[in-house]
Amino acid sequence: MKIKEVGEFGLIERIKTKLASPHQDIIKGIGDDACAIETQKGRLLLSTIDALIEDVHFDLRFISAYNLGKKSLAVNISDIAAMGGTPKFFLISMGIPSKISVEFIDEFVNGLRETANSFQTYVVGGDTSFSPEKLNINIVLLGEAFPGNVIYRDNAHVGDQVFVTGTLGDSALGLKILMNRKELSKVEEKFKDLIERHCNPTPRVAEGRLIAENCLASAMIDISDGLISDLGHICEQSKVGAKIWLDKLPTSEAFQNYSPEFADRPMDLALAGGEDYELLFTVDRGNVDLLNSIKNRFKTTVTHIGEVTEPDEGITVLDDSGKRYTVEKKGFDHFL
Amino acid sequence: MKIKEVGEFGLIERIKTKLASPHQDIIKGIGDDACAIETQKGRLLLSTIDALIEDVHFDLRFISAYNLGKKSLAVNISDIAAMGGTPKFFLISMGIPSKISVEFIDEFVNGLRETANSFQTYVVGGDTSFSPEKLNINIVLLGEAFPGNVIYRDNAHVGDQVFVTGTLGDSALGLKILMNRKELSKVEEKFKDLIERHCNPTPRVAEGRLIAENCLASAMIDISDGLISDLGHICEQSKVGAKIWLDKLPTSEAFQNYSPEFADRPMDLALAGGEDYELLFTVDRGNVDLLNSIKNRFKTTVTHIGEVTEPDEGITVLDDSGKRYTVEKKGFDHFL
Numbered sequence: 001m002k003i004k005e006v007g008e009f010g011l012i013e014r015i016k017t018k019l020a021s022p023h024q025d026i027i028k029g030i031g032d033d034a035c036a037i038e039t040q041k042g043r044l045l046l047s048t049i050d051a052l053i054e055d056v057h058f059d060l061r062f063i064s065a066y067n068l069g070k071k072s073l074a075v076n077i078s079d080i081a082a083m084g085g086t087p088k089f090f091l092i093s094m095g096i097p098s099k100i101s102v103e104f105i106d107e108f109v110n111g112l113r114e115t116a117n118s119f120q121t122y123v124v125g126g127d128t129s130f131s132p133e134k135l136n137i138n139i140v141l142l143g144e145a146f147p148g149n150v151i152y153r154d155n156a157h158v159g160d161q162v163f164v165t166g167t168l169g170d171s172a173l174g175l176k177i178l179m180n181r182k183e184l185s186k187v188e189e190k191f192k193d194l195i196e197r198h199c200n201p202t203p204r205v206a207e208g209r210l211i212a213e214n215c216l217a218s219a220m221i222d223i224s225d226g227l228i229s230d231l232g233h234i235c236e237q238s239k240v241g242a243k244i245w246l247d248k249l250p251t252s253e254a255f256q257n258y259s260p261e262f263a264d265r266p267m268d269l270a271l272a273g274g275e276d277y278e279l280l281f282t283v284d285r286g287n288v289d290l291l292n293s294i295k296n297r298f299k300t301t302v303t304h305i306g307e308v309t310e311p312d313e314g315i316t317v318l319d320d321s322g323k324r325y326t327v328e329k330k331g332f333d334h335f336l
Numbered sequence: 337m338k339i340k341e342v343g344e345f346g347l348i349e350r351i352k353t354k355l356a357s358p359h360q361d362i363i364k365g366i367g368d369d370a371c372a373i374e375t376q377k378g379r380l381l382l383s384t385i386d387a388l389i390e391d392v393h394f395d396l397r398f399i400s401a402y403n404l405g406k407k408s409l410a411v412n413i414s415d416i417a418a419m420g421g422t423p424k425f426f427l428i429s430m431g432i433p434s435k436i437s438v439e440f441i442d443e444f445v446n447g448l449r450e451t452a453n454s455f456q457t458y459v460v461g462g463d464t465s466f467s468p469e470k471l472n473i474n475i476v477l478l479g480e481a482f483p484g485n486v487i488y489r490d491n492a493h494v495g496d497q498v499f500v501t502g503t504l505g506d507s508a509l510g511l512k513i514l515m516n517r518k519e520l521s522k523v524e525e526k527f528k529d530l531i532e533r534h535c536n537p538t539p540r541v542a543e544g545r546l547i548a549e550n551c552l553a554s555a556m557i558d559i560s561d562g563l564i565s566d567l568g569h570i571c572e573q574s575k576v577g578a579k580i581w582l583d584k585l586p587t588s589e590a591f592q593n594y595s596p597e598f599a600d601r602p603m604d605l606a607l608a609g610g611e612d613y614e615l616l617f618t619v620d621r622g623n624v625d626l627l628n629s630i631k632n633r634f635k636t637t638v639t640h641i642g643e644v645t646e647p648d649e650g651i652t653v654l655d656d657s658g659k660r661y662t663v664e665k666k667g668f669d670h671f672l
Contacts, residue, residue: 001438011441011464018445023458026425035460037425037478040376049427049476051465056431089362089373091385093474095392096671102337105347109354122359124371127474128347129387130670134467138429138474140385142373334466335432 008333031237032153033082033222034143044150046143048079054134056334062178065104067199068137069111075224076141077119078203078277082222083152084212085145087205089124090116093138095131119205149212151281156219156238160282162306163291165204165298167252168227169259169266172273174198176262193254201277207298208279216291217281225332226272230280231315238282241313244271244306247320271317271327282308344670367573368489369418369558370479380486382479384415390470392670398514401440403535404473405447411560412477413455414539414613418558419488420548421481423541425460426452429474431467455541485548487617492555492574496618498642499627501540501634503588504563505595505602508609510534512598529590537613543634544615552627553617561668562608566616567651574618577649580607580642583656607653607663618644 003011016030027044028036034048052058052072063071073090080087092112096105116123121141174194181187187195204222211217219234227244235242249270251259259266278300283291288304295302309316317325339347352366363380364372370384388394388408399407409426416423428448432441452459457477510530517523523531540558547553555570563580571578585606587595595602614636619627624640631638645652653661 002434003432003436003438003441004434006438008464011438012462014438015441015445015462015464018442019449019452019459021452021458023425026458026460029458029460030462032461035425035427037460039381040379043376045375045381045478047425047427047461047476047478049429049461049463049474051429051431051463051474053431053465053467053472055468056466089359089371089383091371091383091476093385093387095387095389095472096339098338098340100339102339102342102347102350105339105351106354109351113355116355122357122362122365123355124362124365124373125368125383125385126348126351126366127385127387128344128351128670129389130392131389131470131472132391133469136389136431136467136472138385138387138463140383140427140476142381142383334464 004335008335028152033079036150042147044145044147046080046083046085046145047140048076049138049140050076052137054136061183063199065107066111069108070115070200072137072139073112073115074201074203075277076139077121077205078222080141080143081203081205081208082220082279083145083150084208084220085143085150086209087119087121087141087143089122089142091125091140092123093127095129095136097131097133097135100135149215151212151217151220153219153221153234154237156234156240156282156308158240158308158310160218160284160308161288161304162242162282162308163302164250164278164280164305165207165302166278166300167250167255168276168278169255169270169273170194170197170252171201171275172269173255173259173262180262191258198275201275203277204279204300207300210297211281214290214294216283216287218284220279220281223276223278223280224274226274227280228272228315228327229332234282235315239311241309241311241315242306243309243316243318246317246325248303248305250301250303265328268327268329272329274332340671343672364488369415372486378483380481380483382416382419382421382481383476384412385474385476386412388473390472397519399535401443402447405444406451406536408473408475409448409451410537410539411613412475413457413541414558416477416479417539417541417544418556418615419481419486420544420556421479421486423455423457423477423479425458425478427461427476428459429463431465431472433467433469433471436471485551487548487553487556489555489557489570490573492570492576492618492644494576494644494646496554496620496644497624497640498578498618498644499638500586500614500616500641501543501638502614502636503586503591504612504614505591505606505609506530506533506588507537507611508605509591509595509598516598527594534611537611539613540615540636543636546633547617550626550630552619552623554620556615556617559612559614559616560610562610563616564608564651564663565668570618571651575647577645577647577651578642579645579652579654582653582661584639584641586637586639601664604663604665608665610668
């Protein structure tokens with residue numbers, strides 16, 4: 001049977017069923033942004049791994065070695081942020097083809113160090129191998145959290161309100177522009193902010209911590225596959241549905257100005273483009289006032305975009321006239 | 337500059353220099369079998385990552401999906417064993433090309449589960465991606481050890497005696513036979529034990545623990561790159577040299593019977609073949625009697641193969657007449 005017949009999430013479910021066994025210290029195993037292991041009373045070790053494979057996750061025509069280094073670590077940090085945790089230590093494994101130069105690795109490591117320093121994250125080990133054709137990078141990040149305020153995906157309840165940090169769709173639009181212009185050097189200055197959002201995402205660690213420390217969210221995830229797809233993970237694991245208000249989705253000025261030029265249905269980029277690395281979280285109605293009262297402590301905007309509904313409603317997107325809006329591409333699946 | 341101009345270990349040194357910064361909790365960072373982080377007083381978190389890339393670390397004509405699953409985890413467990421630690425939890429990242437079927441993944445996971453169960457090791461998370469051409473697997477393993485009896489590479493002293501578990505060269509000979517016969521199904525029955533040693537190595541966890549708990553070793557490493565190369569890591573980090581007695585090297589009956597058929601210089605396979613996944617360790621003279629007195633508690637043989645010398649002597653291999661023996665290939669470097 002071909003893997004595309006089961007899809008990425010079918011494959012993960014299959015591996016999980018065969019492989020996962022319970023252990024008293026595993027508080028959260030496969031299926032969240034990171035795992036959570038109780039290494040000592042009152043302290044959780046978080047751990048996450050992310051692969052970046054050339055021509056799947058990145059294209060060397062579109063991203064510099066420096067930004068690739070930054071992004072490789074940033075996407076892992078984003079997973080720890082989505083648990084409300086603090087990133088601490090990382091290991092890096094690189095499969096390096098012969099076309100890659102020492103100077104490329106130097107620049108890559110400079111980027112990695114920049115992100116590591118920004119988030120007080122320390123390298124502790126790794127592995128380097130030859131790779132026949134494609135550059136591939138795997139980073140595993142260890143972080144920590146306190147059991148009382150770590151946030152999983154499976155605790156959203158009907159009536160909770162849905163929020164998102166920052167703006168959506170910039171990264172996907174940036175990628176569309178890169179693919180259209182075919183080379184980083186051919187991209188016009190006016191698009192640089194969008195390209196930056198794609199090549200150099202900012203993980204929302206401080207925001208995640210603020211949400212966690214104030215016990216604001218019932219569920220949280222970072223948006224890597226796309227809003228609809230990642231909200232789908234929360235809904236599936238929490239056994240709820242959700243509705244999203246299309247006209248409430250936060251988009252940047254650059255996105256509003258330029259997305260119609262590159263997409264027939266621009267809002268599909270905000271709904272399903274992916275790689276936003278913003279935090280998507282659900283908040284009990286009783287906590288919404290508290291969230292509003294501390295919004296000014298966030299370094300980014302926080303926008304109310306929908307609410308959690310009964311599970312049989314699935315995820316619906318409503319336009320400003322209350323009509324159902326259909327997204328053509330639901331999000332990213334590696335094998336479909 | 338091409339990476340082969342600096343080599344694998346030159347590249348690692350370069351990355352380490354640029355990237356590694358000290359942190360009070362990092363007891364051992366880049367440069368050992370695993371890192372050691374003090375997560376709480378009196379307890380170390382060990383962590384290691386290993387890549388297995390198709391056509392670099394394995395060839396799908398030579399290894400079954402089941403054994404590949406077993407081996408992927410076993411090589412990581414071996415790294416924790418080499419610290420004297422206990423393996424606990426792992427994450428797995430897979431880059432999967434379209435030629436790989438769901439059945440292959442099922443069998444791979446069956447093998448993974450078999451090794452996980454044998455060593456009471458639990459999956460906690462992972463990542464699955466599409467990969468354009470080659471199957472690539474990265475496993476990160478978390479383990480634990482007590483600060484008093486974890487064993488690093490950097491504490492061997494002049495006069496210490498060198499020991500190794502099990503037999504050497506079987507795995508490299510097994511690989512030579514596979515490459516000669518070109519397909520697993522074409523390998524004769526009499527070679528099956530050698531093939532098994534290559535495709536299904538046994539990490540020496542119980543032995544590593546026994547050595548650690550009895551504070552027997554001053555330095556320890558697992559042999560993945562080859563005896564000479566891995567002894568070289570101990571010597572370099574401990575700033576010592578070593579001499580090895582060729583006629584003392586432990587080889588299996590199958591190795592003695594068949595290696596001359598496949599190698600002009602069979603002992604080079606034992607000295608530099610690699611992938612033995614045996615433990616190589618140095619013992620203070622004062623501890624040799626203690627080691628001998630508990631040898632019967634090891635599940636495998638333990639052989640005295642040499643001694644630690646002054647650094648300026650480097651690593652020398654002596655034949656039974658005391659003459660220096662020169663190994664043609666020193667060990668594995670991914671970029672040379």
